[in-house]
Amino acid sequence: MADNNNSHSHPHEHAGHDHSHVHGVEARSRGARALRVALALTLVLLVGEAVGGWLSNSLALLADAGHVLTDAGALGLSLFVAWFCRQPGSEEKTYGYLRWEILAALINGATLLGISAWILVEAVLRLRNPEPVHGGLMFVVAVAGLVVNTVAVFILHPVHDGGLNVRGAYLHVMGDLFASGGTVVAAILVHWTGWLPADPLASMLSTALIMRGAWALLRESVDVLLEGAPRHIPLDGVRARLAAIPGVENVHDLHVWTVTSGMVAASAHALVRDPAQHQSVLERAHDVLLDMGIQHVTVQLERTEMEGREAEHLHP
Numbered sequence: 001m002a003d004n005n006n007s008h009s010h011p012h013e014h015a016g017h018d019h020s021h022v023h024g025v026e027a028r029s030r031g032a033r034a035l036r037v038a039l040a041l042t043l044v045l046l047v048g049e050a051v052g053g054w055l056s057n058s059l060a061l062l063a064d065a066g067h068v069l070t071d072a073g074a075l076g077l078s079l080f081v082a083w084f085c086r087q088p089g090s091e092e093k094t095y096g097y098l099r100w101e102i103l104a105a106l107i108n109g110a111t112l113l114g115i116s117a118w119i120l121v122e123a124v125l126r127l128r129n130p131e132p133v134h135g136g137l138m139f140v141v142a143v144a145g146l147v148v149n150t151v152a153v154f155i156l157h158p159v160h161d162g163g164l165n166v167r168g169a170y171l172h173v174m175g176d177l178f179a180s181g182g183t184v185v186a187a188i189l190v191h192w193t194g195w196l197p198a199d200p201l202a203s204m205l206s207t208a209l210i211m212r213g214a215w216a217l218l219r220e221s222v223d224v225l226l227e228g229a230p231r232h233i234p235l236d237g238v239r240a241r242l243a244a245i246p247g248v249e250n251v252h253d254l255h256v257w258t259v260t261s262g263m264v265a266a267s268a269h270a271l272v273r274d275p276a277q278h279q280s281v282l283e284r285a286h287d288v289l290l291d292m293g294i295q296h297v298t299v300q301l302e303r304t305e306m307e308g309r310e311a312e313h314l315h316p
Contacts (some may be wrong), residue, residue, distance in 0.1 A: 013300055033222035034159075037155050038155055038173060042071045044063060050068075052237065053065050053259075056135075056137040071169075071176055074108045074111065075172070075173075078168065087120045088190075092170035102225055106221040108169065108217065109221060112175065113143040113211060116224065122200075134190055135191025139191055142159075142184040145180040146181060153177050169215040174213065175214075228257065228258075229256045229257065230264055238254060238266065238292060246270070246280075247271075247272050249272065249273060253267070253294075259296070266297050270302070271302050271305065275303060281299075281301065282301065
């Protein structure tokens with residue numbers, strides 16, 4: 001015999017879910033507004049740096065423009081996904097389109113790594129064969145880029161923890177801020193000392209910083225898509241707290257995964273031989289898991305062992 005219950009069956013759990021849902025909707029709405037402003041600033045910066053880089057023959061500026069181009073695409077994609085995720089679900093897509101957020105973060109991370117690799121190759125070639133650079137124009141455009149990126153980061157920073165999607169866009173803009181700062185330093189060195197290697201070295205340094213954040217974003221996105229357990233929720237801790245509930249003999253077939261940013265789900269089988277304790281165990285299990293940050297819960301209660309009916313390879 002098995003009792004299957006979802007977290008919505010318990011009033012306390014439902015209230016907690018509603019609060020979390022409302023908070024999530026508000027966070028996504030603020031994130032969308034910030035993305036729109038950041039996208040407008042990025043498009044202006046893209047034109048300025050592309051023209052300035054071409055006129056001054058600065059690889060650092062062109063590299064920055066390349067990052068800005070990916071930023072514009074990333075911000076546009078993030079903005080589209082922020083809207084698309086709010087569309088209602090259907091019988092076929094019971095979670096709606098929430099996981100588009102994770103796909104957008106994956107695309108953003110992969111794009112950042114790709115453009116960074118290209119810039120590193122170009123920088124190495126430029127180090128071997130330095131080319132003349134118009135340091136004065138490079139400096140003016142770099143300072144303008146630094147100002148615009150600072151404003152964009154200031155706008156996105158308050159909402160960058162609202163989900164992987166917005167965080168991916170934030171990393172793009174933050175990467176450009178680093179690149180602009182390095183380009184300003186390189187422009188000063190080129191203009192006042194004539195040291196041409198400063199240009200490609202600045203692009204390499206800023207790109208290395210960007211790749212670190214991009215790799216972390218890519219890894220986290222893949223973990224979510226593979227339904228790995230969230231890093232902040234230890235699986236052994238979940239098992240121990242469920243097993244400590246009075247009436248529970250053992251806990252098995254436990255799974256914890258992230259549906260999308262801020263939405264964690266869990267399922268478990270628990271052996272509870274006394275049917276009279278089933279309801280109290282269910283309620284306690286839901287309260288325990290909600291306290292650990294798990295909003296969507298499915299617990300199957302069993303009166304006798306069912307090992308022969310369950311796939312062993314799915315039992316963590």
